[in-house]
Amino acid sequence: MALAGGVVYVPIVNAASRFSATSAAEAQPVFSKGTGELDAIDVNTGKMLWKSTLKAPDFGGATVAGDLVFTSTYTGQVLAFNRTSGQRVWSWQAPAGMNSPLTAVGNTLLIPVGLGSSPMLVALRVGATGTISTPTPAPPPATATTGLTLRISSPDQSANTTSFSTSTLTAPPGVRVTLIYTNNTPLPHNWHLFDGSSASVSTIAKTAIITGPHATTSVTFTTPSQPGNYYFQCDVHPFMNGFLVVKKP
Numbered sequence: 283m284a285l286a287g288g289v290v291y292v293p294i295v296n297a298a299s300r301f302s303a304t305s306a307a308e309a310q311p312v313f314s315k316g317t318g319e320l321d322a323i324d325v326n327t328g329k330m331l332w333k334s335t336l337k338a339p340d341f342g343g344a345t346v347a348g349d350l351v352f353t354s355t356y357t358g359q360v361l362a363f364n365r366t367s368g369q370r371v372w373s374w375q376a377p378a379g380m381n382s383p384l385t386a387v388g389n390t391l392l393i394p395v396g397l398g399s400s401p402m403l404v405a406l407r408v409g410a411t412g413t414i415s416t417p418t419p420a421p422p423p424a425t426a427t428t429g430l431t432l433r434i435s436s437p438d439q440s441a442n443t444t445s446f447s448t449s450t451l452t453a454p455p456g457v458r459v460t461l462i463y464t465n466n467t468p469l470p471h472n473w474h475l476f477d478g479s480s481a482s483v484s485t486i487a488k489t490a491i492i493t494g495p496h497a498t499t500s501v502t503f504t505t506p507s508q509p510g511n512y513y514f515q516c517d518v519h520p521f522m523n524g525f526l527v528v529k530k531p
């Protein structure tokens with residue numbers, strides 16, 4: 283939270299946990315399915331001055347600079363709001379998602395970009411001319427390896443550049459698989475496979491986050507021995523997701 287001029291700015295995470303009558307086994311919230319808010323509250327009256335609804339949970343804290351308040355979302359958006367009106371006046375998409383607070387020092391915004399395979403600290407300043415490096419994608423394998431090759435891509439659709447070409451991939455259990463991911467969009471994406479039906483379990487395999495167009499990366503892994511549906515997503519945009527269906531041929 284941030285306190286300035288008698289107003290407190292409150293970042294909010296809306297992500298439910300499920301408890302059954304006898305178990306907390308599913309009690310871990312799935313942040314990729316949550317939403318967020320940034321609320322401004324008058325500390326003297328307790329009255330809410332404005333509220334901004336965010337598409338993803340807000341772990342970004344809040345920091346005040348001049349007449350602006352900054353925050354960030356789990357899917358990597360950095361946002362600035364007018365402190366008085368609550369109007370969103372600026373946004374920037376980071377190369378990966380965020381789960382920790384940003385801060386402003388002088389005229390510089392310091393942003394920890396913590397999700398994904400290439401965590402980084404980004405400094406933004408009005409008028410700055412630096413560039414942000416993105417991970418160099420590994421070249422795709424030149425020849426077919428023994429085992430299965432799966433391909434998935436993010437097509438360059440002008441209306442929607444945050445989707446995979448398919449939400450279902452299929453492979454037999456216990457085989458060596460090379461997944462080739464091609465990103466034809468100008469946005470950062472990756473492919474991340476989990477050992478179960480959601481992102482709240484351990485990782486089986488993931489690619490680097492790459493930014494296209496015409497960027498390709500790959501990852502090789504062994505499919506689970508247990509048939510079932512295994513969840514995958516893009517870590518930058520967890521709403522880009524689907525399932526690897528593991529079944530006997």
Ligand SMILES: [Cu+2]
Nearest residue numbers: 471516518519
């Ligand atoms: Cu993405």
